[in-house]
Amino acid sequence: MRLRLLTAVSELLDKLNATVATFPSQLRYKNPAPNVFGKPGAAIFAQSLLRLEYLQLKYHIERLRADRKRRTSQGLFDTAREIVEAIAHIFVCDAHVTTHWFDWLVSVHSLARPLALDNKKWR
Amino acid sequence: MTKNFDADNPTQRQSSTSSKRALSSSSGSPTPTSSHRAKAFKESTEIPPLPSHGRLFRPAHRWGTSSSYGSTSFSAIFRENQDKFGSDIFDVPHTVALNAESSAAASLKKLNRCLKILHTLPSEETCGELLDRFVTAKDPLLAMPLMRAAVGSLWGTFRQNLAAPRTDKKLEDIADVMKTNSGTRWTCIGDPAFGEWPNICCGRRLRWEMLGLIFAYFGLAYMHLKVSDPLVEALHEPTNARQIAAWRMRHCAIMCLQTLKDLETMNEMVIILMRAVMLLDNLFFGNESKESEEQRALLVQATLSSGLHAMPKSPLITAATEYRRRIFMSVYDADKMMSCFSGLPPLIYKRHCMMQAPLDLSDDELLGGPAEIAQAASRLDEYGWNTDGKIHEVTTYRALFELSKVKEDIQENALCMDPSSRRTGVE
Numbered sequence: 001m002r003l004r005l006l007t008a009v010s011e012l013l014d015k016l017n018a019t020v021a022t023f024p025s026q027l028r029y030k031n032p033a034p035n036v037f038g039k040p041g042a043a044i045f046a047q048s049l050l051r052l053e054y055l056q057l058k059y060h061i062e063r064l065r066a067d068r069k070r071r072t073s074q075g076l077f078d079t080a081r082e083i084v085e086a087i088a089h090i091f092v093c094d095a096h097v098t099t100h101w102f103d104w105l106v107s108v109h110s111l112a113r114p115l116a117l118d119n120k121k122w123r
Numbered sequence: 124m125t126k127n128f129d130a131d132n133p134t135q136r137q138s139s140t141s142s143k144r145a146l147s148s149s150s151g152s153p154t155p156t157s158s159h160r161a162k163a164f165k166e167s168t169e170i171p172p173l174p175s176h177g178r179l180f181r182p183a184h185r186w187g188t189s190s191s192y193g194s195t196s197f198s199a200i201f202r203e204n205q206d207k208f209g210s211d212i213f214d215v216p217h218t219v220a221l222n223a224e225s226s227a228a229a230s231l232k233k234l235n236r237c238l239k240i241l242h243t244l245p246s247e248e249t250c251g252e253l254l255d256r257f258v259t260a261k262d263p264l265l266a267m268p269l270m271r272a273a274v275g276s277l278w279g280t281f282r283q284n285l286a287a288p289r290t291d292k293k294l295e296d297i298a299d300v301m302k303t304n305s306g307t308r309w310t311c312i313g314d315p316a317f318g319e320w321p322n323i324c325c326g327r328r329l330r331w332e333m334l335g336l337i338f339a340y341f342g343l344a345y346m347h348l349k350v351s352d353p354l355v356e357a358l359h360e361p362t363n364a365r366q367i368a369a370w371r372m373r374h375c376a377i378m379c380l381q382t383l384k385d386l387e388t389m390n391e392m393v394i395i396l397m398r399a400v401m402l403l404d405n406l407f408f409g410n411e412s413k414e415s416e417e418q419r420a421l422l423v424q425a426t427l428s429s430g431l432h433a434m435p436k437s438p439l440i441t442a443a444t445e446y447r448r449r450i451f452m453s454v455y456d457a458d459k460m461m462s463c464f465s466g467l468p469p470l471i472y473k474r475h476c477m478m479q480a481p482l483d484l485s486d487d488e489l490l491g492g493p494a495e496i497a498q499a500a501s502r503l504d505e506y507g508w509n510t511d512g513k514i515h516e517v518t519t520y521r522a523l524f525e526l527s528k529v530k531e532d533i534q535e536n537a538l539c540m541d542p543s544s545r546r547t548g549v550e
Contacts, residue, residue, distance in 0.1 A: 008536050016529050023522050024508045046519045053526050060463075060533050 009065045016057055023050070048086060055083045233382060237298040238291050240334065240375045245341065246287065247278050252354055257344035262402060263449045263517040264395045266486035270340050273333055276325040297329070304330045305386055324392060332392035335379025339399035342372030346406050366407075373403050389425060391443075394450055397422050401457065410464045419461050423470040426454045432476040440482065440500050442489050448481035449517065452524045459527040459534070468538050473528055480524050482507045485515040 026043065029051040059079045066073040245253065254271055278285065284293045304324075324333040345368040348355050358364040380400060383393055401418040408414045426432060431451040437444065455471055462469040488499040504510050509518065 005536070012529065012532055012536070015532065016526075019525050019529055022506065022525070024504075024512075024518075026512045026514050027518065027522050043514055046514045049519060050522050050526070053523060056463075057526060057529055057533060060530075060537060064533070064536055 005064065009061055012061050012064075013058070016054070016061065020050075020054055029054075052083070052086045055079060055086055059083065233302070233385070234295070234298055236378055236382060237301060238294050240338070240378055241285070241294045241297055242289055243371055243375050244285065244338075247282070247285070249354065249357075250274050250278065250341070253341055253344040256352070256354070257340075257347055262398070262453060263481075263486075263520050264398055264446075264453050265336075265340055265343075266490065266516070268486045268490045270337070272490070273325050273337055277329065277334075277337065280326045280329070300327060301329055301331060301334070304328055305382075305388065330392070331379045331382050331386075331388070332390070332396055335376045335383070335396045336392065336399055338372045338379065339376040339396060339403055342369040342376065342403045343399070343406075345369040345372060346403070369403070370407070373400065373407070376400050376403070389429060391429065391431070391447055391450055394422065394425050394429060394431070394454070397425060398450070398453055398457070410461055415461065416465065416467075419458060420470065422454055423458055426451060427471070432471065434477055434479070436477065436479055440496055441493065442496065445481050445484065445489055445496075448479060449520075451476070452481060452520060456520065456523055456527050459530045462534055463530060466538070469531060469534055473531055478528065480507060480521050481517060483509040483515060483518050483521055485509075485513070485517075 027047060027050055029047045059076065062073060062075040062079050066076050244250075251274075254267075254274060281297050284297050324330040345355075345365050348365055350365065355364045355368075358368055360367050376396065377400065380393075380396060383389075383396075397418070401415065401422060404412075404414050404418055431447055431454070434444075434447060434451070455473075455476070458469050458471050461467075482500060482503055484496065484499050484503075488495055502510055507521070509515065
């Protein structure tokens with residue numbers, strides 16, 4: 001049963017990455033310029049929003065794969081850290097969207113924290 | 124299987140008579156408790172009268188197209204063998220809505236509701252300011268050109284009626300127009316007037332659907348204003364001015380929806396209105412609230428009943444067909460998003476739907492006319508994305524639609540109650 005789950009998880013990740021690969025270039029996430037705290041514009045907002053959606057799905061997939069007992073894994077921790085960075089980038093674009101995601105970030109943090117406490121890697 | 128109330132059935136007639144007798148005996152009883160109950164019952168004006176013909180059965184195909192109801196529907200066997208059964212198999216008697224304009228009381232109630240709604244509409248100047256400030260609703264259904272055209276035609280047609288000071292007498296003209304229009308059939312695919320969409324519910328053709336949508340849009344606009352905005356300060360509310368104004372707009376949109384429900388009207392514009400009210404409710408109550416879950420269920424039911432999940436692939440590209448695809452996309456995305464939030468299973472599954480995304484056309488191109496649509500569509504790539512490098516409102520949502528399909532696969536695995544039935548292959 002565990003093998004069935006891991007197979008499904010692997011296929012889900014492949015499908016997620018294949019889906020994102022079909023997006024046009026104007027939607028592909030580009031690391032924003034340092035001076036992002038200005039008026040980033042619709043393009044950065046759209047790219048960051050889709051990046052956040054992609055990371056959310058990746059996070060849920062990692063949760064499926066995570067250790068059943070502690071419900072944490074290195075993949076989960078890494079994804080959670082990417083989510084924090086993506087939310088920081090989108091923060092200046094739309095506060096409403098950010099508050100929506102901030103609530104979710106709190107739950108992400110609470111789940112990733114056990115691993116961080118164990119490994120003392122959390123910053 | 125639907126149960127039919129048959130007035131000719133002696134058993135049912137007897138039970139109906141005895142229930143009437145029970146009401147009359149309770150009204151004549153000397154005991155204070157029963158008389159209070161009877162008085163409360165008599166004073167209630169919210170219960171509609173039973174139709175005189177006594178028939179409550181409404182055939183399923185009344186709402187959506189016949190193709191949207193699958194092979195397991197009750198009428199499927201008759202549709203498939205219509206030639207053998209003959210044409211009279213579909214001779215279903217016309218039924219009126221339970222709360223239709225059949226009584227003076229119901230008509231007066233609707234008139235009062237309409238007047239209350241029209242009194243709440245902001246002034247023309249405020250309407251213009253809200254449209255200028257709220258540039259994007261972040262949903263491809265609430266296209267700015269559509270809302271501008273709708274508000275513009277409302278004031279252009281009824282400026283004298285809506286100008287201050289508004290009186291009931293002046294607003295009754297608008298109410299009469301809406302009453303007439305609500306009795307006309309909504310335009311469908313294949314209808315000669317189809318190409319005029321969305322003008323079919325604006326101006327002198329104003330309908331409850333469009334009026335409600337305008338209020339819902341203004342509600343969203345108020346919620347997105349800054350606290351220091353002059354429009355907010357002009358409301359003269361000590362606290363929560365934006366929320367109060369948006370709440371009033373929401374209330375009017377809800378009243379329009381209630382009227383449409385009373386008239387048993389269901390079409391694409393009603394679904395857009397439901398979606399807009401849901402966006403507003405998400406701001407007031409949150410995504411995990413009971414209200415949002417109820418809205419989601421109603422929205423999904425309306426979408427499926429209207430056949431928006433079963434639109435066949437067609438080379439025909441019009442504003443209406445693309446808008447129908449946008450509606451389904453928006454509802455599908457919302458269902459997955461709320462399912463993710465709440466942890467409840469989704470209500471729509473892609474294997475029961477035609478999953479064709481709308482084309483990556485800007486709102487101006489889509490509502491510009493057939494020639495402009497054809498020209499813009501010719502510049503799209505094979506997957507329907509624009510090749511100009513632009514990001515329209517619908518561009519982001521097309522991408523979210525693709526991600527929502529993956530989200531459904533994830534939810535199927537994550538929310539699966541029986542691990543042994545978990546599917547290893549993803550579609």
